[in-house]
Amino acid sequence: xNDTFELRSGETHIEVHKFFxxxxxxxxxxxxxxxxxxxxxxxxLEILDLPLLVTIYFGLSRRNPSTGLLLGTVxxxxxxxxxxxxxxxxxxxxxxxxxxxxxxxxxxRLDTEHPAARFALTFGxxxxxxxxxxxxxxxxxxxxxxxxNVHLAIAAGxxxxxxxxxxxxxxxxxxxx
Amino acid sequence: xxAIPSKHKSLALLGGVLLAQIxxxxxxxxxxxxxxxxRVWAVTATSPFERTGAWGIGKVRGVWTHYFALQTTSxxxxxxxxENDALKLTIAQLQAKAAEADRLAALLNFxxxxxxxxxxxxxxIAASAGTASRTIEIDRGERDGIRRNMAxxxxxxxxxxxxxxxRDMAQVLLLTDKEGGAGAMLVGSRIQGxxxxxxxxxxxxKYVPTDEDVKVGEKLVTSGMDKIFPRxxxxxxxxxxxxxxxxxxxxxxxxAKIDRLEEVIVLLSQxxxxxxxxxxxxxxxxxNPAAKVPAAAAKP
Numbered sequence: 001x002n003d004t005f006e007l008r009s010g011e012t013h014i015e016v017h018k019f020f021x022x023x024x025x026x027x028x029x030x031x032x033x034x035x036x037x038x039x040x041x042x043x044x045l046e047i048l049d050l051p052l053l054v055t056i057y058f059g060l061s062r063r064n065p066s067t068g069l070l071l072g073t074v075x076x077x078x079x080x081x082x083x084x085x086x087x088x089x090x091x092x093x094x095x096x097x098x099x100x101x102x103x104x105x106x107x108x109r110l111d112t113e114h115p116a117a118r119f120a121l122t123f124g125x126x127x128x129x130x131x132x133x134x135x136x137x138x139x140x141x142x143x144x145x146x147x148x149n150v151h152l153a154i155a156a157g158x159x160x161x162x163x164x165x166x167x168x169x170x171x172x173x174x175x176x177x
Numbered sequence: 178x179x180a181i182p183s184k185h186k187s188l189a190l191l192g193g194v195l196l197a198q199i200x201x202x203x204x205x206x207x208x209x210x211x212x213x214x215x216r217v218w219a220v221t222a223t224s225p226f227e228r229t230g231a232w233g234i235g236k237v238r239g240v241w242t243h244y245f246a247l248q249t250t251s252x253x254x255x256x257x258x259x260e261n262d263a264l265k266l267t268i269a270q271l272q273a274k275a276a277e278a279d280r281l282a283a284l285l286n287f288x289x290x291x292x293x294x295x296x297x298x299x300x301x302i303a304a305s306a307g308t309a310s311r312t313i314e315i316d317r318g319e320r321d322g323i324r325r326n327m328a329x330x331x332x333x334x335x336x337x338x339x340x341x342x343x344r345d346m347a348q349v350l351l352l353t354d355k356e357g358g359a360g361a362m363l364v365g366s367r368i369q370g371x372x373x374x375x376x377x378x379x380x381x382x383k384y385v386p387t388d389e390d391v392k393v394g395e396k397l398v399t400s401g402m403d404k405i406f407p408r409x410x411x412x413x414x415x416x417x418x419x420x421x422x423x424x425x426x427x428x429x430x431x432x433a434k435i436d437r438l439e440e441v442i443v444l445l446s447q448x449x450x451x452x453x454x455x456x457x458x459x460x461x462x463x464x465n466p467a468a469k470v471p472a473a474a475a476k477p
Contacts, residue, residue, distance in 0.1 A: 065187035073194050088205040090198035097198065101191045140202050140214065 017061045023173040028054055028075055036082045047155045049126065051075045053163045055096050056125050057170050059103025060112040068107075072100020088141070095132040099125050115164050122163035126156040280440050287332040287442065295445035297321050299329075301438050302346065311354035311374060313337075313438060318345045326405050328444040334411035334432025334452070335359055335399055336441055347443075352380055352412075353435050360403035361412045364396040372397065372412055372429060378436055380413055382427040389425065391418050397429055398452075407449045
């Protein structure tokens with residue numbers, strides 16, 4: 001099996017990356033563990049959403065909507081499971097499923113290797129992810145929550161910056177031909 | 178088999194996964210007063226169909242019941258019609274019994290109020306076979322002490338006389354028969370004259386001179402001159418007076434309902450019988466027999 005594939009879309013060609021065996025699982029578990037345990041010691045880290053960053057990165061890299069949305073689903077449901085009894089299963093799952101699908105769909109059309117593009121996409125996906133969460137809260141859980149606030153903007157920026165750095169590290173997990 | 182494009186496959190997968198998670202959420206979420214969200218959704222989604230289905234089934238059932246499934250209805254209708262006829266018959270029988278009970282009560286009342294007058298109550302069992310005569314047959318005869326020429330009355334007034342007696346039955350000639358009649362007199366003027374039948378429902382008072390003053394509405398009672406009826410038994414009311422030569426033509430409506438006789442009283446003697454006058458009847462009512470005053474006592 002080849003490590004990389006090429007998707008031809010008009011004149012541009014986009015690579016589909018493969019990762020070392022177990023890399024995706026390991027990164028996912030690490031992100032979930034970090035997300036669940038780090039804020040206990042340092043509450044400020046609550047602002048981070050590493051499972052979301054993992055979902056976005058592998059979606060953009062794999063560039064397959066089906067695997068992207070399934071990965072988002074698994075990560076989201078695990079995050080739900082680790083978030084305690086007050087968060088129903090599916091709350092993060094729905095949001096990360098959509099983000100995984102959109103990320104892999106966009107990754108199949110655009111070159112997302114540039115750090116600036118990654119920053120912008122991560123920022124946008126973070127905001128969209130929060131919007132979906134608010135939507136689910138309002139419609140399904142009947143819990144009123146503000147659509148947008150400064151904290152969201154700051155969190156989006158921080159996560160986008162962190163994503164830009166992390167994505168470079170994750171790039172090292174790619175197999176190269 | 179038609180191949181689904183991969184883009185559509187992923188979209189379908191997205192939709193399926195999202196739907197599954199939304200349902201998962203709905204199963205977990207519990208609204209305060211309406212139970213779990215999945216139940217709220219299920220009820221909300223199905224209730225319009227249930228209502229529509231119930232409405233449609235009701236309509237179909239109504240159409241079927243009222244327009245198609247009429248075989249049972251026809252049978253039921255027939256059974257109800259038969260039952261209705263039977264009930265009508267029962268009602269008629271009960272009404273007849275009630276009327277009979279009223280008549281018998283009147284007879285009993287009459288007898289109880291005239292204990293000193295020997296009399297026998299009888300039931301009419303037959304009438305004359307043709308229109309040529311006006312007779313009835315009663316279920317009392319010689320064994321009951323009935324003899325020829327005994328007076329037959331009802332609580333309303335004179336009816337006729339016994340003309341033939343058998344062992345257990347008797348024949349009565351009614352006042353309305355051409356051969357029937359009784360000695361009568363006008364209550365007010367005391368004018369006497371025989372009253373006879375003409376074969377019609379009304380009677381004729383005979384031999385009243387033209388110069389006598391007779392008014393419509395005057396009452397007639399028996400005079401006792403015929404040796405059959407005791408005095409002062411109501412005979413009828415004058416309904417028509419015509420001048421004649423040398424006698425008036427006076428038509429009388431019988432006091433007794435001669436054309437509808439079912440029970441009668443046979444007087445076994447000529448002992449006077451007291452009848453209450455119409456005015457007294459109106460004032461005292463029939464409930465108080467002790468208040469009855471002899472018509473003869475009211476005479477001037």
